[in-house]
Structure formats: structure tokens, C-alpha cells
Amino acid sequence: MSGDLSSQFTEVVKNAYAAEQGLVICGHGSKGAWLPEIDLNNTQRLDVTRHSGIQAYQPEELVITARAGTALDEINRVLAAEDQMLACDPPRFQSVKADVMVGDNAGGTLGGVVATGLSGPGRPWSGAVRDAILGVELVNGKGEYLKFGGQVMKNVAGYDVSRLQAGAWGNLGVLASISIRVHPRWQEQVTLVFQMSAEQAQKKCLRLAQQNLPLQGTCWQGGVLYLRLAGHASGVAGAKLALGGETMQQTVDGSFWSDLRDHRVDFFQPKDDVQKIWRLVVPSAAPLPGAWLSSEDLLIEWGGGLRWLRHADEAAVKAHAKSVGGWCWAKGEQMPIDAVQGRYMNELKRAFDPKNIFRSAMSLQHAD
Amino acid sequence: MVLQQLQSLLPSECLITDGPGLRPYETDGLTVIREMPWVVVLPETESQVVAIMRICREQGVSVIARGAGTGLSGGARPHNDGVVLGLSKMNKILHIDVDNRVARVQPGVRNLAISQAAQPHGMYYAPDPSSQIACSIGGNVAENAGGVHCLKYGLTVHNVLGVRVLTSDGDVMEIGGALYDNPGLDMLALLCGSEGMLGIVTEVTVALLPEPEKKSVILAGFRQVTDAGNAVASIIGAGIIPAGMEMMDKLAVEAAEQFAHAGYPLDAAAILIIELDGAAAELDAVTHQVIGHLQACGAYQIDQADDAQTQARLWKGRKSAFPAVGRLSPDYICMDGTIPRHKLAQVLTQIDTLSKAYDLAVANVFHAADGNLHPLILFDANVPGQTDHAMAMGSEILRCCVAAGGTVTGEHGVGVEKLDTMCVQFTAEELDQFFRIKDAMDPSGILNPGKGIPTLTRCGELGGMHVHKGRLPFPELERF
Numbered sequence: 001m002s003g004d005l006s007s008q009f010t011e012v013v014k015n016a017y018a019a020e021q022g023l024v025i026c027g028h029g030s031k032g033a034w035l036p037e038i039d040l041n042n043t044q045r046l047d048v049t050r051h052s053g054i055q056a057y058q059p060e061e062l063v064i065t066a067r068a069g070t071a072l073d074e075i076n077r078v079l080a081a082e083d084q085m086l087a088c089d090p091p092r093f094q095s096v097k098a099d100v101m102v103g104d105n106a107g108g109t110l111g112g113v114v115a116t117g118l119s120g121p122g123r124p125w126s127g128a129v130r131d132a133i134l135g136v137e138l139v140n141g142k143g144e145y146l147k148f149g150g151q152v153m154k155n156v157a158g159y160d161v162s163r164l165q166a167g168a169w170g171n172l173g174v175l176a177s178i179s180i181r182v183h184p185r186w187q188e189q190v191t192l193v194f195q196m197s198a199e200q201a202q203k204k205c206l207r208l209a210q211q212n213l214p215l216q217g218t219c220w221q222g223g224v225l226y227l228r229l230a231g232h233a234s235g236v237a238g239a240k241l242a243l244g245g246e247t248m249q250q251t252v253d254g255s256f257w258s259d260l261r262d263h264r265v266d267f268f269q270p271k272d273d274v275q276k277i278w279r280l281v282v283p284s285a286a287p288l289p290g291a292w293l294s295s296e297d298l299l300i301e302w303g304g305g306l307r308w309l310r311h312a313d314e315a316a317v318k319a320h321a322k323s324v325g326g327w328c329w330a331k332g333e334q335m336p337i338d339a340v341q342g343r344y345m346n347e348l349k350r351a352f353d354p355k356n357i358f359r360s361a362m363s364l365q366h367a368d
Numbered sequence: 369m370v371l372q373q374l375q376s377l378l379p380s381e382c383l384i385t386d387g388p389g390l391r392p393y394e395t396d397g398l399t400v401i402r403e404m405p406w407v408v409v410l411p412e413t414e415s416q417v418v419a420i421m422r423i424c425r426e427q428g429v430s431v432i433a434r435g436a437g438t439g440l441s442g443g444a445r446p447h448n449d450g451v452v453l454g455l456s457k458m459n460k461i462l463h464i465d466v467d468n469r470v471a472r473v474q475p476g477v478r479n480l481a482i483s484q485a486a487q488p489h490g491m492y493y494a495p496d497p498s499s500q501i502a503c504s505i506g507g508n509v510a511e512n513a514g515g516v517h518c519l520k521y522g523l524t525v526h527n528v529l530g531v532r533v534l535t536s537d538g539d540v541m542e543i544g545g546a547l548y549d550n551p552g553l554d555m556l557a558l559l560c561g562s563e564g565m566l567g568i569v570t571e572v573t574v575a576l577l578p579e580p581e582k583k584s585v586i587l588a589g590f591r592q593v594t595d596a597g598n599a600v601a602s603i604i605g606a607g608i609i610p611a612g613m614e615m616m617d618k619l620a621v622e623a624a625e626q627f628a629h630a631g632y633p634l635d636a637a638a639i640l641i642i643e644l645d646g647a648a649a650e651l652d653a654v655t656h657q658v659i660g661h662l663q664a665c666g667a668y669q670i671d672q673a674d675d676a677q678t679q680a681r682l683w684k685g686r687k688s689a690f691p692a693v694g695r696l697s698p699d700y701i702c703m704d705g706t707i708p709r710h711k712l713a714q715v716l717t718q719i720d721t722l723s724k725a726y727d728l729a730v731a732n733v734f735h736a737a738d739g740n741l742h743p744l745i746l747f748d749a750n751v752p753g754q755t756d757h758a759m760a761m762g763s764e765i766l767r768c769c770v771a772a773g774g775t776v777t778g779e780h781g782v783g784v785e786k787l788d789t790m791c792v793q794f795t796a797e798e799l800d801q802f803f804r805i806k807d808a809m810d811p812s813g814i815l816n817p818g819k820g821i822p823t824l825t826r827c828g829e830l831g832g833m834h835v836h837k838g839r840l841p842f843p844e845l846e847r848f
Contacts, residue, residue: 060605061708083607123548130554131526144797152706153519153738154778156512156561157786157793158821159805160525163557167549184607206467210490212581212647231650238649283546285467305548327551335551340539345553347808352801364552 004067005051006137006145006176012046013174013357014143022359025170027069030093030108031116035169035361036334043359046174048111055177056151059084062182063134063151068111068175075110079182086113087183088129089120091261111175117167120261121217121228124209124284124302130166132181138165138173141353151179164348169362172352186216186230188237191256192245194225198288198295201225205303206285213239217257220300221267228257260301267299267308278317280307282326289320318368334367342366370451373423374409378416382457384408393434393452397499398442398785400701400755405432405446410454414570417453417534421568424451425536430814433564435476435507438499440702441783443511443563443819450817453568455506461485462571468546469576470529475506475569479513482574491576494521497779498687506569512561514779516612516686517643519737521577523779525560530573533559535566536810545573558805563781564816566809580645583611584655585679588662589636589669593617596638597712599665600736603642603658604709610658612643613737614686617716620693620731620744621685627692630685633669640667640736641686643679686733690744693731697746699755700731703762705769706740706778718768719743726761728754740778741769763789782820791827799824 016023022043052069059082066075072092079085092107114136119128135149149155149162165175196204201220208215208227214235217228227243229236240247248256259265268277274297284304297310309328311317318336321328329335337345345364349356374383384390385407395402411417424431430450437444446452459476466489471482479500483492496515497503503513508524509531521527530544544556559566590596596615603610616624617638625632632639640662644654655672662670673679685692693700707715716732723730729746743765747758766776766789776782776789790799802821806813 058708058710060601061710062604117549117554119549127522127526128549130557131522140801144801146795146798146801148798150773150775151708152740152774152778154514154523154706154735154740155775156779156781157775157777157790158782158798158802159566160512160557160561161801161805163525164554166554166557167551168553171553184609187607209469210466210578212578214647214650232646232654233650234653235647235650238647281547281549283465283468285465302548325545326547329551337552338541341541341543341552341555344535344539344541344555344809347811348553348555348558348805351804351808 003050003053006139009046009048009051009139009174009176010143010145013139013141016044016357017141017143017355020355021357023357024359025174027109027112028071028106030106031112031118033093034116034331036332036363038359038361048174049109051176052109054078061151063179064182065151065177065179066110067177068109068114070110071106072108072110072113073106080185083185084182085185086132086180087122087126088132089122089126089261090129091118091120091263093262110178110180114166114175114178115168115170121219121257121301124305125216126183128166130163133162133166133178134181135179136162136165136175137177138175140173141355141357145176149179153181169360170358171349171360171362171364173358188233189228189230189254190236190240191248192227192229192240192243193248194227194245195223196225197223198298198300201300202288202304209284209303215303218301218303219260221298222296226256271310274310274312276310276312276314276330278309278311278328278330280309280317280321280326280328281305282307282321282324286324286326292316334363336368337364337366339366370423370427370429371407374407374420377419377423378409378411382410382412382416384410393437393446393454396434396437396442396444397440398445398783400749401442401445401784403446403448405452406449408452408454410457412457414532414534414540417568417570418538418540420451420453421534421536422538424814425538425812428812428814430817431536431568432816433506433510433568435504435510436478436502438503439507439511439783440704440780441777441785443781443783443816445784445819447818456504458570464489465546466491470546470573471576472571472573473505474571475509476504479503479505479508486576490579492579493527493574494577495524495527498690505572505574509560509569509572510562510564511781512779514735514740516614516735518735519613520609520611525557527575528556528560528572529575531556531559531569532571533567533569536812536814540570561781563783563820565806565820566815568815580611582645582648582651583679584644584651585673585682586642586644586655586658586662587632587671587682588640588642588667589633590638590640590667591636592666593638593716594713595666596640597709599640599662599667600709602661602665604737606657606661608654608658610642610737611645612641614641615639615734615736616686616689617732619729620689620733623692623696623731624685624689627695628685628688630681631671632685636669641682689733693744693746697729697748699749700744700746701758701762703743703745703765704740704777704780705766705774706738707769707772707774709736709739711772711774712736715741715768715772719765722761722764726757728758728761738778739774767792784819787822787826788830790822791830796824796827799827
């Protein structure tokens with residue numbers, strides 16, 4: 001079932017605004033496990049998944065417009081048929097937290113991709129979700145249906161409300177329609193494999209990032225560095241020749257990067273002793289954690305800029321992230337928000353949602 | 369009072385209060401609009417900026433931030449009772465971080481100076497607005513500046529990773545850095561293109577990219593504008609993302625050729641200039657592919673250059689198109705609409721019709737890759753009424769862009785120039801949302817007032833108010 005429920009959304013929000021009742025915006029719930037607990041008392045669920053369907057897609061314009069409830073799977077399928085893709089390669093998780101989220105337990109909606117702003121393994125080279133957003137239509141906390149941005153690459157009319165929605169976790173409004181930039185699908189993809197330590201891998205990745213290479217992903221884990229080369233066939237072939245290393249079998253190659261992106265690789269599977277896996281965003285050249293972390297408990301992506309740490313000592317991980325100029329976050333935790341920035345973020349939320357109707361589990365309040 | 373406080377705060381060379389000294393600040397790149405500022409301050413440090421802001425906030429004086437003054441929409445147009453905050457003296461490159469591939473710079477650093485500083489490391493800063501030799505990175509952030517390489521490399525918002533920003537309330541925030549994402553709301557995206565109305569940027573961290581190994585430039589001449597448009601669609605539809613793809617129409621080609629002797633075909637209805645870059649291994653193959661598409665779409669002349677000298681010649685005509693058109697006519701205004709690429713032929717036909725109706729010639733220069741159209745309207749400001757006539761025609765062109773599914777400004781910003789056309793693009797509710805964002809970031813309202821977002825009263829007076837489904841927005845407001 002797909003259709004246009006935007007007028008229903010404005011009604012629901014208007015009523016909630018009048019009654020000062022909280023709304024919890026729900027998609028497929030595929031990223032529900034990432035959200036902190038939320039008090040659901042006096043809140044109503046607003047399921048957006050039936051507000052779906054592709055509204056406009058002309059491949060040569062490099063943009064697709066779809067209702068926010070459209071499944072990511074459908075977007076990917078339609079793009080692939082035209083040899084295109086979402087360059088930000090957003091993760092496709094499975095729903096595990098049905099009490100907060102409803103839906104078909106599918107792999108996420110386009111609205112969820114934007115609201116969470118999570119990008120895939122190619123982020124340093126192909127951009128983040130926010131980079132790909134060209135326009136949004138949303139219902140703000142007063143129940144007003146608003147359009148910002150559009151379908152064109154360049155647009156500086158008014159404040160950039162569209163990109164502000166990426167990673168806003170539904171704090172500012174109900175996303176109704178999204179125009180997002182697409183990219184030609186890679187002609188060729190090759191994964192090179194090198195045996196080396198984390199330190200050697202970091203040095204290698206920093207060096208390679210300064211060269212003209214069709215790099216579209218790096219992953220180091222358990223003494224092995226994986227490099228994804230992707231793009232034009234002749235460019236990939238040239239880079240493969242120049243870099244050496246072993247070539248991963250074609251059959252496993254594609255699924256390796258999607259398994260990594262969707263956390264299906266072994267590293268992300270639950271372990272009895274330490275459950276928590278921290279996501280650290282740091283400068284690529286930032287020092288590695290050092291001796292206090294077993295290298296088995298470390299996975300590095302984004303050329304060094306994204307690190308996953310399995311560790312029980314929350315304080316130690318947070319201190320480390322801070323000391324190297326980055327930040328960290330784990331499933332079910334609030335993101336750290338700077339005190340001063342948090343104040344302005346809350347003012348911005350009030351600007352969109354004056355009565356705090358949208359009860360996002362991801363708070364904008366100051367937190368360490 | 370304010371003046372005395374500023375005098376005791378700043379050394380004399382950082383404060384301008386007299387007539388002749390103020391003259392250079394009476395306008396920015398939108399020279400048809402001028403107003404003498406009350407006072408200009410040129411701080412050298414962030415702490416001076418903080419102190420200036422405190423004085424202005426306490427006294428309720430407006431603050432108009434200004435970079436190099438090259439903006440084309442009047443974003444830095446002064447107020448006769450306001451302070452112009454010129455950031456040109458804060459022009460130090462603080463750090464080129466080779467390993468993290470970022471540069472940390474002060475807002476007054478020129479765009480091109482960043483690439484020059486990164487060049488010894490084989491890197492550069494990608495966004496290259498045509499004014500890059502003069503424009504400042506702070507101004508680039510304020511306007512979300514573009515350039516000819518945006519389709520492949522993005523706008524300023526895609527290439528700025530962090531800012532230090534001072535709010536009118538006196539808070540200094542460090543947003544982002546050498547990081548690929550950040551927690552909470554993306555205030556960095558919000559600040560890009562906010563025209564100095566939400567905060568004052570005192571430091572910028574930009575991404576640096578490795579210089580392309582090799583470039584290829586192709587010039588193609590077409591007998592029909594539609595053929596050139598089809599070639600653009602055909603190349604992009606084939607999965608090729610050129611570094612740059614520019615289109616010029618007949619009048620622009622004639623002007624540029626007379627001026628720059630670039631070897632452009634004078635009998636062409638339109639030309640395309642295409643730049644491809646990347647690793648040498650793939651560039652030859654892609655160049656060959658692109659030439660195939662150009663031939664298939666009816667290009668009757670194709671020149672391709674691998675060497676830097678010929679490439680520079682092919683680009684020279686395009687890069688001098690504006691001054692070249694300036695020689696055809698005493699004055700011109702440069703419009704900045706963006707349209708979906710497949711609407712190009714339709715919009716160019718509409719512009720041609722308007723040109724005849726207004727009896728004003730138009731030369732079209734087009735960033736074809738990203739749909740950003742720059743019609744140059746030729747007129748003579750000495751003929752009474754012709755400036756207004758040209759501005760009115762410009763507004764009509766922008767209405768055509770909006771109707772075609774585009775926008776009133778692709779890269780020049782709204783400033784004061786496009787306030788009226790903003791009423792066409794946005795509803796009253798949307799404009800009101802913009803104002804609430806402004807209030808959230810700048811509660812005292814002293815930052816660049818009167819720019820960027822038109823008031824509802826202004827839109828109402830214009831009669832351009834967007835009425836949705838027959839319902840007049842804000843019926844409680846008076847209209848007169």
C-alpha cells in the first residue's frame with residue numbers, strides 16, 4: 001500500500017498541537033536499537049510507513065523524490081534498474097525494538113535514512129546523507145506543511161532547512177517528502193586485502209587518501225586491512241595494479257561491504273563478556289587507542305575517521321574520544337551534546353516545534 | 369556612545385568613521401544598490417569581534433558582516449545606522465593538516481589562497497567561485513558559494529567541515545572539525561548560506577582534496593541549443609560526472625570570443641566546455657566516451673585538449689564571459705536561477721521571449737552540469753527607468769525558474785536583490801519558519817537585518833504572496 005497521507009499528518013499534528021499531546025514518529029524501526037529509552041506516556045504513535053511511493057525520478061537529473069515512508073529497499077531497487085545508487089550508502093538494519101517502533105520490520109525508510117543521518121563505508125569519499133539531500137517537505141510542530149530546497153543541485157534560497165533534517169532524529173518535524181541526490185553506479189568494484197597491524201593500516205590509509213585513487217571504503221579488523229576500489233573500470237584496474245595486495249573473491253566482495261555497513265560481520269555480534277560497542281568519530285590521523293584496548297576489540301573504517309570499540313569502561317572510552325578531538329556514541333545511548341550548542345539546538349527545536357510535540361528519543365539536551 | 373566604546377576598543381587603523389574612508393564599503397558586488405555605512409570596524413582578533421558584538425548588542429546597533437565584498441546579491445549591503453564588521457584583517461591560514469586533509473583558516477583568507485597554501489602538499493580546496501582570487505572563505509560560508517566544479521565536488525557546505533561561530537548573544541561555538549559527522553542538529557549546514565544573519569564565523573575548517581592527476585578539456589559547438597542540452601543529459605545519463613560542464617549561448621560566445629580569442633565557433637547557437645579530471649588510467653577512456661556522446665548529439669566542432677596551455681585557452685573565453693559581455697553594453701545584471709536540466713530549452717525560450725518583450729538583450733552563461741543559469745541582462749543605467757526595467761525582467765526570469773521546478777538563487781544568495789522573488793518561491797508559513805530560525809539563533813535581531821528573508825508585509829505589498837489552495841495565509845494580518 002502506498003499513497004499520500006500528508007493531509008492526515010497535518011491533521012494529526014494540528015490535533016496534537018492543540019491538545020499538547022506528544023507524538024512519536026515511527027518508520028520501520030530498523031534503527032530502534034540505536035535509540036535510548038523513551039517515556040511513552042501520553043504519547044501517540046505516528047506511523048509514516050504507509051506514506052510511501054516514488055514521486056519523481058528522472059535518472060539524468062541525478063535526483064529521486066519519494067515520500068518519506070518509502071522503503072530504502074525500494075529506492076535501491078528502482079535506482080539499480082537505472083544503474084544508479086545512493087552515494088551515501090545508508091545502512092540497512094533490522095528492527096529489534098518493537099515496543100517503540102511499528103511497521104513491517106523491514107530495512108528502513110527513506111525518512112529514517114534522513115532522520116538518523118547515518119552514512120555507509122564510503123562516507124569520506126562519496127559524502128554523508130546530509131550532503132546528498134536537496135529538498136524536504138515536512139510538517140512542523142504547528143501542523144504546517146512546509147517545503148524547503150528542491151530537486152536542483154544548487155539552491156541557496158533561504159536557510160538550509162533540508163540538510164538540517166539529517167541527523168535531527170525527528171526532533172523538528174514529520175518528514176513527508178525527500179529529494180535526494182543519486183549517483184551513477186560503480187562500473188567495477190574490487191576489494192584488496194593486506195595483512196598488517198592497525199598502526200600500519202592507519203599509515204597506509206592516510207597515505208592513500210592523499211593520492212588520486214578510486215577508494216570507496218577502508219576497513220581494518222583483526223590484523224587485516226580491506227580496501228574497496230570502485231568506479232570506472234579502467235581507473236579501478238589501474239589502481240589495483242598500483243596497490244598490489246590480494247584480491248578478494250568476487251562472490252564475497254559485494255556482500256563484505258554491505259555486511260560491514262549493516263553490522264552483520266562477526267565483530268558486531270553480541271559477546272557475553274562485553275556487550276557495548278562504541279562508535280567513535282575522530283580525525284583520521286588521531287592516535288589509536290593503544291595498549292588498553294585489545295586489537296581484537298577494534299574495527300576501523302572511513303580511512304581512520306570512524307572507529308568501533310568494544311569496551312566495558314564507558315569513562316575510558318569517552319575520555320579517549322575526547323582526548324583525540326572526537327566524540328563517541330553507543331547503541332541505546334544519548335549522543336554527547338555540548339552545553340552551549342545544546343542551548344541553540346533546543347531553541348531551534350522550539351522554532352519548529354514550539355509545544356514539544358515531537359518526542360524524539362534522541363534528545364538535544366546537553367550530555368557528556 | 370557606541371563610537372566611543374569602539375574607539376577605546378580598537379586601534380585607529382581598525383575603525384573607519386569618515387566619509388571617504390567609508391566609500392569602499394557602501395556596496396558589495398551588487399553595485400546597483402548603495403548606502404553609506406555609519407561606521408566600519410576591521411577587527412584583527414576574535415576577542416575584538418566578541419567585544420564589538422557585545423557593544424552592538426547592548427546598544428541595539430545592527431552588525432553587517434563583510435568578507436571581501438564580492439557578493440552579488442547585496443548580502444553585505446550596509447545600513448546607514450549600522451556597523452559594518454569587515455573580517456578582511458583576520459586573514460591567517462592557521463594550520464594545513466596534511467594527514468587529516470584539512471586546513472584551518474581565519475574567515476578573511478581568500479578562497480584561492482587556501483589552495484595555494486595546500487599546493488606544496490599536492491592538495492587543494494575544491495569550491496572555486498569565479499571570484500576566488502578575491503572572495504574570502506568567510507563570505508563563501510555565508511553565501512554557500514559554488515563555482516564551476518560543483519556537480520562533482522559540491523558547494524561550500526560539502527567542503528567545510530567545521531566553523532567557530534560567534535552568536536549575537538556572545539556565545540562562541542566550535543561546530544564540527546576534522547570529523548565526518550557530528551552529534552545533534554547539523555548547525556554547520558544551517559550556517560552555510562545564512563548570509564551573516566545567524567552568527568559571525570571567526571574560523572573555518574575546510575576539506576582538502578588531492579589534486580587530480582590529469583585533466584582533459586573539451587570544447588563542442590552545436591547548431592541548436594536543444595542539441596547542446598541533449599548532450600548534457602546524454603553524458604550524465606551515461607553515468608559520467610564531469611568536473612565541470614559549461615554552456616554559453618550565441619551572444620555570450622560572440623562577446624567572449626572578441627574579448628579572449630579562445631577559438632570558439634562564432635556560428636554556433638551554443639557551445640559546451642567540458643572538463644574531466646581524475647586518475648590518468650581512466651581519463652582517456654572517459655574522454656573518448658564523452659566525445660562519442662557529443663558527436664551523437666550533433667556537435668559539429670569538437671576540440672579536445674590534454675595540455676595545460678590549450679586548456680587554459682579554452683577556459684579563458686568562459687572565464688572572461690562576464691567582463692566580455694560588459695563591453696557590449698554600459699551595464700548588465702547577472703541573474704542566478706537554477707532549473708532542472710531537462711527544462712533548459714523551455715526556460716531559454718521563455719528568456720528569449722522576455723528579452724523581446726522588454727527590448728533588452730540577454731546573454732546566457734550556464735553551469736550546465738548542475739542546472740545553474742546565469743542570464744546577463746544588458747541595459748544602460750543612464751537611460752531613465754532602464755535599471756528598474758532590467759530588474760523587473762530579471763524577476764520575471766526567476767519566476768520562470770521557480771515555475772520550472774527550480775529556485776531563485778543557485779549560488780549568489782538572496783541578500784537584498786532577491787527578497788521580492790523569495791515571495792514567489794515560499795509561502796507565508798515557510799517564511800515565518802525562517803524567521804523563527806533567525807530568532808532562535810539571533811534573538812536580539814542585530815545580525816544583518818533586512819536581508820535574506822522578506823517580511824510578510826513586503827510580500828503582501830508586492831502582491832506576490834503565495835496563496836495555497838485559495839487560503840490566504842495569516843488572514844489576521846493587515847494587508848495594505
